[in-house]
Amino acid sequence: MDRPAAIAQIREAAKNIALQFMKIHPALPGLNDAETMGDCIKALHEMTVQIEIIKKKVGKLERQDDSTIL
Numbered sequence: 001m002d003r004p005a006a007i008a009q010i011r012e013a014a015k016n017i018a019l020q021f022m023k024i025h026p027a028l029p030g031l032n033d034a035e036t037m038g039d040c041i042k043a044l045h046e047m048t049v050q051i052e053i054i055k056k057k058v059g060k061l062e063r064q065d066d067s068t069i070l
Contacts, residue, residue, distance in 0.1 A: 003061075010058050014051050021048060 001009070021044055028037045 007058050007062050010054065014055050014058075017051055018048070021051075 024040070024044060028040055031037055031040075
């Protein structure tokens with residue numbers, strides 16, 4: 001797999017993960033447990049931050065590739 005294909009695959013996977021995270025949040029009140037809900041919200045936030053780091057690193061690498069072509 002070449003770099004552009006890898007970047008596209010990573011971007012798509014990150015997008016899908018983020019969409020799945022958005023499905024978890026609205027279901028949390030149904031647990032009827034404040035502590036679990038709070039812990040889950042915290043974990044979702046931390047995982048979202050990590051996904052954003054991946055997206056930023058891949059974007060930086062992609063821009064770096066673009067600049068070497070010119």
